[in-house]
Amino acid sequence: MVELPPKRVPRVDCMDCRIRRLTTFREFSPTELAFVSDFKIGQLAVNAGSTVIGEGARNPHLFTVYEGWGFRYKILEDGRRQVLNYVLPGDLIGLQGMLMGEMQHSVEAITPMQFCVFERDKISTLYERHAGLAFDITWIAAQEERILDEHLLSIGRRSAMERAAYLLAFLSNRARESGLVNGGPITLMVTQQHVADTLGLSIVHTNKTLRKLADRGVIRWLERGCDVLDEAALCQIAGWRPANPRQRPFI
Amino acid sequence: MVELPPKRVPRVDCMDCRIRRLTTFREFSPTELAFVSDFKIGQLAVNAGSTVIGEGARNPHLFTVYEGWGFRYKILEDGRRQVLNYVLPGDLIGLQGMLMGEMQHSVEAITPMQFCVFERDKISTLYERHAGLAFDITWIAAQEERILDEHLLSIGRRSAMERAAYLLAFLSNRARESGLVNGGPITLMVTQQHVADTLGLSIVHTNKTLRKLADRGVIRWLERGCDVLDEAALCQIAGWRPANPRQRPFI
DNA sequence: CGGGCCCTTGAATTCTCTCAAACAATGTGG
DNA sequence: CCACATTGTTTGAGAGAATTCAAGGGCCCG
Numbered sequence: 252m253v254e255l256p257p258k259r260v261p262r263v264d265c266m267d268c269r270i271r272r273l274t275t276f277r278e279f280s281p282t283e284l285a286f287v288s289d290f291k292i293g294q295l296a297v298n299a300g301s302t303v304i305g306e307g308a309r310n311p312h313l314f315t316v317y318e319g320w321g322f323r324y325k326i327l328e329d330g331r332r333q334v335l336n337y338v339l340p341g342d343l344i345g346l347q348g349m350l351m352g353e354m355q356h357s358v359e360a361i362t363p364m365q366f367c368v369f370e371r372d373k374i375s376t377l378y379e380r381h382a383g384l385a386f387d388i389t390w391i392a393a394q395e396e397r398i399l400d401e402h403l404l405s406i407g408r409r410s411a412m413e414r415a416a417y418l419l420a421f422l423s424n425r426a427r428e429s430g431l432v433n434g435g436p437i438t439l440m441v442t443q444q445h446v447a448d449t450l451g452l453s454i455v456h457t458n459k460t461l462r463k464l465a466d467r468g469v470i471r472w473l474e475r476g477c478d479v480l481d482e483a484a485l486c487q488i489a490g491w492r493p494a495n496p497r498q499r500p501f502i
Numbered sequence: 503m504v505e506l507p508p509k510r511v512p513r514v515d516c517m518d519c520r521i522r523r524l525t526t527f528r529e530f531s532p533t534e535l536a537f538v539s540d541f542k543i544g545q546l547a548v549n550a551g552s553t554v555i556g557e558g559a560r561n562p563h564l565f566t567v568y569e570g571w572g573f574r575y576k577i578l579e580d581g582r583r584q585v586l587n588y589v590l591p592g593d594l595i596g597l598q599g600m601l602m603g604e605m606q607h608s609v610e611a612i613t614p615m616q617f618c619v620f621e622r623d624k625i626s627t628l629y630e631r632h633a634g635l636a637f638d639i640t641w642i643a644a645q646e647e648r649i650l651d652e653h654l655l656s657i658g659r660r661s662a663m664e665r666a667a668y669l670l671a672f673l674s675n676r677a678r679e680s681g682l683v684n685g686g687p688i689t690l691m692v693t694q695q696h697v698a699d700t701l702g703l704s705i706v707h708t709n710k711t712l713r714k715l716a717d718r719g720v721i722r723w724l725e726r727g728c729d730v731l732d733e734a735a736l737c738q739i740a741g742w743r744p745a746n747p748r749q750r751p752f753i
Numbered sequence: 754c755g756g757g758c759c760c761t762t763g764a765a766t767t768c769t770c771t772c773a774a775a776c777a778a779t780g781t782g783g
Numbered sequence: 784c785c786a787c788a789t790t791g792t793t794t795g796a797g798a799g800a801a802t803t804c805a806a807g808g809g810c811c812c813g
Contacts, residue, residue, distance in 0.1 A: 323651075332659070355648050355652075378637050382636065385637070386626075389639055393598050402654060403654055404576045406702060408578060411768080450658075453770050453771075454791095454792090455772095459794085462792095462793080474777090475791075494606075661800085710762085710801095713760095
């Protein structure tokens with residue numbers, strides 16, 4: 252994958268933030284908005300396939316995804332890769348790196364992406380003067396933990412078919428909550444290799460499993476993505492029910 | 503497993519806290535200590551096998567493990583169980599329940615356990631008046647996330663033998679950091695069923711894998727536990743290296 | 754002393770992986 | 784504009800890994 256240099260893009264003012272307008276996300280108080288606006292130091296745009304943060308990076312910045320699809324992953328020394336989770340608009344990334352001093356995983360862009368970049372050194376001010384936002388960051392971390400718990404259950408105990416159905420239903424939900432839909436069927440921007448590396452399966456077996464789902468008419472596989480045609484069926488196959496959607500915080 | 507009622511035990515004063523004296527954990531400032539001491543509302547003791555918090559519990563309390571071994575898990579409708587992580591002295595549990603309003607996983611005691619119970623309603627005071635402690639709670643959540651990332655990598659991409667070695671090395675490390683050692687070999691308080699449900703393997707295959715490790719002299723399996731004889735060998739088999747031990751926060 | 758939990762082992766079956774090959778779509782350089 | 788490389792998807796076949804089924808022994812507790 253060729254890595255082009257980050258693109259120059261105009262900074263989005265927090266006042267005009269597209270994400271804030273989504274009903275999924277909760278509203279800031281005026282003082283919080285003022286602080287966050289000051290907390291943000293820039294806009295970052297990367298091409299599809301770029302590594303946004305690499306494992307081992309020291310003191311990386313703190314970002315919120317503004318646009319695009321990406322994923323977090325870890326690799327073993329011999330190259331085996333595990334996708335840990337996907338990152339969508341509104342997601343906070345780099346928290347581990349900021350707290351632990353070093354990133355323990357990498358983040359790669361699937362589509363072109365944009366991020367809001369925050370001033371690392373102001374995080375202590377945030378904790379001292381904006382308890383509400385501090386609480387939100389903890390909430391976000393706990394939420395990620397909850398999702399990882401579910402993935403662990405899925406990889407550890409579900410069959411290949413159930414796992415695939417779970418993942419697609421999960422992503423479908425995430426995409427909807429992140430405002431990545433526009434009426435028609437939800438399109439997930441992932442390749443079969445991503446799915447395989449998320450499910451802990453080989454690419455071949457993943458293909459055969461997805462084929463069965465497509466033959467049943469539950470999904471339609473595209474070049475580099477898939478349309479979810481029957482989300483309820485996916486949930487039913489997986490034996491999974493999404494958490495109640497509630498307004499969630501973001502920075 | 504018979505569930506006996508919680509035992510009455512004397513409350514441990516934060517001044518006398520055994521965990522605070524371990525070098526693994528960082529020291530409180532006097533004002534923090536005073537606050538935490540007030541934050542703590544009681545001591546809870548449970549028998550081995552008890553369910554400490556059940557999935558679906560509404561507004562559960564916030565606890566810190568004071569003594570004993572336990573584990574967090576989720577189950578599918580048909581009973582398949584996945585162990586998500588183990589809880590040892592110093593670990594905070596119930597954060598998800600407090601933030602999300604409902605527990606998404608259960609916690610069960612392996613050995614008899616004791617907990618410090620905290621006043622849920624004072625959490626907002628903690629965030630407003632003790633930014634340092636608030637930051638610590640976020641740190642703890644991010645740390646759990648990091649561990650889940652590693653487990654996910656392990657279950658998703660390591661072979662049965664590598665997975666087993668990783669888990670035992672991981673637990674060995676955790677036990678050492680939690681002050682559960684006294685000179686001799688580290689004894690992990692888990693059954694093969696726990697290991698199987700953590701690794702996402704069947705009990706039979708887990709047994710055969712552990713047998714190989716025991717035959718190699720890397721571990722010695724006991725009734726309801728195992729002695730780690732050669733931690734370095736486990737790390738080597740798993741291709742894993744523990745994170746640098748650093749002082750970590752706790753509440 | 755019976756029942757339950759834990760560990761152990763062998764055998765047959767099922768699931769998943771690796772290997773191999775092929776095709777379509779896209780992008781690149783000449 | 785075309786040859787060529789690359790990426791992503793698809794399929795079949797054989798090999799390997801892990802599961803289920805079955806059974807037995809040891810230990811503790813009521």
